[in-house]
Amino acid sequence: MRPYLILFISITLFCFNSLSQVEGFQFVPDANYNSEIPPPKSILGYDIGTKPLRYGEIIHYLKTLDEKSEEVQLVEFGKTYEERSLVYLIITSKNNFSRIEEIKNSIAKLSDPRKINSKENINQVFEKTPAVVWLGYGIHGDELSGPDAAVQLAYHLVANNDEVTKKLKDELIILIDPMQNPDGRERYLTQMQQWKSEIINSDAQSIQHTGLWPWGRGNHYLFDMNRDWFLLVHPETQARVKTILSWNPQVFVDAHEMGSFDTYLFSPAGPPLNPNMNxxxxxxxxxxxxxxxxxxxxxxxxxxxxxxxxxxxxxxxSGWSLYIGAIGILYEQAQTDGSIVKRPDGTYLNFRDAVHRQFVSSLANLKTTSKNRKNILQEYFDAKKNDITIKKGDPQSFIFVANKNITRLNDLIEKLLMQNIEVEILETDIRIDNLHSIWEKKLISKNIPKGSFIVNLDQPMGRLAKTILEFDPRIDNKTLEIERKKLEKEKQSKMYDVTAWSLPIAYDVECYWTDNKIKARTNKLAHTTIPSYNIDNPSPKYGYIFEYSDDSALKLLSLLLEKGYKVRSAREPFTIEGISFERGSILIRLNENPESIKSDIILFAKNLPVKLYGVNTALSTSGPDLGGNDFILLEKPKVAIVTGPQISLGSFSTIWHLIDAKIKMNASILNVDGLQYFDLRKYNVLILPSSNSPQTLSQILGKEGINKLKKWIENGGTLIGIANSAAFLADTSTGISKVRLRHQALNELNIYNDEFKREKNISNIKIDSVKIWDSPEANQKPEERKSNPDLKILEIEDEYLRTFMPRGAILALTLDQENWLTFGMEERCGAIVSSSNVFLSKQPIQTAARFKSFDNIRLSGLLWPEARRRWENSTYLTREAMGNGQIILFAGEPNFRGYFFGTQRMLLNSILLGPGWGTNKVVDLE
Ligand SMILES: [Zn+2]
Incomplete structure (x- = not known):
C-alpha cells in the first residue's frame, strides 16, 4: 500500500537474509529465455524487484516487448484523468494471433448460448478455443508489487521457450492489465522518491513506508476504483469494463497488497457470500x-x-467478475512499499520477494487454467446457459419508469449497457400487475408509460443485472449469528464493506421488479437518446422558465449563475400560459438581465439539453405571479471545500468530483490546517466533508477557529457539514449548530419526540371546525407519558445501542416537500448510513429530511433492531439560520461513491440554492 524505492546499490553491505537472497535471484529457476527478447534489465538498467517501476518505464518496456515479439500486442484502451494511457497486453501464440477474431467470436458464443445454433458442434468449440484470462494489477496505486510482477510475467511468457510456457500460449489468451491506476501510482512514487534515504530504512512506520496524504490508493479524484466496477463513475473503470467484456474472460485476477506484517491472502473469500455467486x-x-x-x-x-x-x-x-461469469480471484500480498520492512517476528520482507509472490500466483493461475481449459470452457458455457433460464418465483424483469428526470434515468441505463446488460424500451403504455416496489410492502399494479425501460434477467448478463439492481439481498443467518456475537463480545464488525448498494435506490429512480415475464411491444436498446427540445416562445416579453427536476437543470442553473445572470427559484408550484411548473422551477426575468441572456440561455439549454419555456406575462393562472416575492433571487455560489489528512478521503473525493467533474463549477480546495488563517470572505459556501472523527475539527480549529467560523456564518455564509463534520458542528461543546447528537440529549428525548409528532401533524393538517368554534373544552388534554428513566441508565443503554450502527445500510427518508433543500425531489428517498451518530432537531431548525419510523426505515442492508430504534425518526438533513447565514447538516454521505443521486441532489441544492435561499444579502452601494 505504501512507499517505495530503496536502491539496492551495494547489496553486499547488508546482511539481511532476505536481501542476500537477491543475489543470483531468478523468478523462475533455470528458465531458458530467448535471447532475442530483451530482459527488463537490458532496457531499464536494473532487475525487476530492485525498485518499483515508474509509469514511463513500464510503458517503454512493454512497447519494446510488443516490437520484439509476434506473441504479444500492446493495446491502449483508455486514458486517466491525468491523461496517462491505460494499456493492456495480449499474449498468446502466433497461431492464436492469426485467428484472434475467430477466437473472440467463439468465446462470445460460449458467453451467450443463445447464439449457438443447434447444428453447431459445440464440442468442437471447446476443443479449439483457448480460454481467456484477465490479469489486473495495482488498482490501488500505492500497492506497488503487482505492476512490477506484471512486467516480469509478460517478459517470462514472451521470452521463455519451455514446453510449459508454450502450452500456456497455445491454450490461453492472456490479457495483462499491468497498471490499473497509473495516476495513483505515479503520485505515490513521486512522493516516495522525495523521501528516499541513503540508508535503507525497514521501519514500517517511517515516512518512506507510510507516505503522506493523499497517498496513492485513489485515482485523480482520490476515489477507490476497486469499489467502482459496477458503478462506473470513472473513465478508467468505464474503459476497462468495456475492454474486459469485449473478451469475455473465464478467469479474472485482481492483485493487491495489504499490511506489511501480513503474509499472503488469496481467494476464495469467507462469509458473507453473495447469494448470486454460482x-x-x-x-x-x-x-x-x-x-x-x-x-x-x-x-x-x-x-x-x-x-x-x-x-x-x-x-x-474479483467480486464483479464473478457475476459476468468468470472465476474471480483476489491476491493480497504483504506490502514492502518498494523497499524492505522488518516484521514483528524479526524477519525482513523485501520488494523483490513481494513481486515474486505475485508472479508465482499469476503463473500458478495461468497453469490451472491451461490444465483445465476444456472443462472450464464447458462449465462456463453451462453456467451461462443456466443464467439465461430463470427459476419460477425468482425475479424475471426490472422495470424503470420514464418520468421527469430523463437525464438521471439515462445515466443509469447507460451504466447497464456498458456492462453488456440488455435493456428493452417499451413501445406502448402497458399495465403491469404484481410489481415489487422499493417502497411498498405489498405487490402493486401500475400503468407503465411508453419509453420506460425493461431489463429481463433471462440473458447472459442477467445474474450481474440482478446482483446490482436487486433492492434488498439478505445475508444468511449463520453469518449474522457470527456478526452479532462479535459485536456483543468485541464491539467489532466482521463486515468488510457496505451491506447495501442497490442501483435503483441509490439513483432514486422509480423501479419495480416482477417474477412474471413482461409481454409487451419493446425494442432492444443500443443507446439511450438525449431528448431534443424545441424552445416554446424563444423571444418572450417577460422571461424564461425551466423545471428543476431533471438533473441537467442544475448544470444550466450553475452556468447561468457562473455568468452572473440574475436567476430566481420558485417557492411554490404555479401555472402560467397553460403550463404547470413545480416548486423550485427556475425563472429568469428579462427586466433583470442584460440582453445577452436571450442568446446565452438558448444556447446553454440546447446543449445540455433542458426544456425551456418563454413567457409573455408575469400573471399566473394559479400559484404565485412571476413578479412577486415567491421567486427567490439566487446568488452565485463561491464555493470552498475543505480537505487535508484529517478529512475523510472518501467524503472529500465525492464532493470534489461532483462539483468539478460533474457540475463543472469553480471551487477552491482549502487545506484544513489553514482554515483558521484563510480569508473566508471570498466564499459564500464552505463545505466540511466528513472528518476522521467528530472530534478532529475541534482539535484543529480550536476556540479561535470555531469563533471565526461562527463569524463567517453570521456574516452571511452557508456552512455545510457532512457526517462526522456535522457531528462536530452539532456537538454541544462547539456551540455552532442547535441540532443535537442523540447521546448528548438523552434527557430530552421526550421533547424531541413531541416535536417530531407536531411536525408530522403539520404536514397533515385537518381542520375540525367544531373543536375550534363550538367546544373549546374538547381541545386535547395533554397526553400522558412516561417520565424519563434515570439519565445514567439512558447513557449506558445508548452506549450499548451505538454498537449496532448501520453498516452501509440504505435507510428511508421522508422529505419536507416545502423545504428548498428538497426541490426537484419526490417525498422520499434512500440514504446510505455508516455511522453511530444520530442527530435530533426541533424548531426553529428546519428538518428537510428525516429517517422514517421503525417499521419503514430499512430499505436495504443490515440494520439491527437496536439501530432501527435509535435511528427511527431522527434527522438526516437540517437547515438553521445563524445571523445572516445558515448551517446545513447531513447525517450521512450524500454523494457516497459518487452514485447516490437522490441524496446528492440535496447536497447540490444546498450549494446552488443555499446562498440565495437561506441567507440575508446586503444591497451593495455604488
Ligand atoms: Zn488494494
Missing part, C-alpha cells in the same frame, strides 16, 4: 486456490484464504 464460481475458485497453495508450498511461503475478505459487495474487481 456453483461454477465456488467450485473453480477452490480448485485454483489449491493449485496456488501448492505453488506457494514449494517455496515454504505462508498464505491463507477466507480470513477477512468477504464476497458480499459486488463492486470489487
Amino acid at each position: 456453483e461454477f464460481n465456488h467450485r473453480w475458485r477452490k480448485i485454483f486456490s489449491q493449485d496456488q497453495a501448492k505453488a506457494f508450498d514449494q517455496y515454504g511461503w505462508s498464505y491463507y484464504t477466507r480470513e477477512w475478505n468477504d464476497e458480499w459487495y459486488p463492486g470489487y474487481g
